Amino acid sequence: MESVSRMSFPDDLVQLEVAWCRTYDALAVSRPVANTRLRRRLLVLSARLWWHPFWSGPGRMPAARLELRRRARGVCAHG
Numbered sequence: 001m002e003s004v005s006r007m008s009f010p011d012d013l014v015q016l017e018v019a020w021c022r023t024y025d026a027l028a029v030s031r032p033v034a035n036t037r038l039r040r041r042l043l044v045l046s047a048r049l050w051w052h053p054f055w056s057g058p059g060r061m062p063a064a065r066l067e068l069r070r071r072a073r074g075v076c077a078h079g
Contacts, residue, residue: 017072020045
């Protein structure tokens, strides 16, 4: 079994997680502009992340979701 830290995630899944991270960060600021639009986007992205086909295959390990979030946070933090 592949180690979680070396697991390769599909590009579209990583892009979804990065978009979720950026949307969450935009919503977390004090008095965000377009609050409703950001909340709706976060819900849509959350559903797409949750039901991504990757999770029914190699990503079914609970630690895989955490590793994906860690990687996406690294991308969000660096721009």
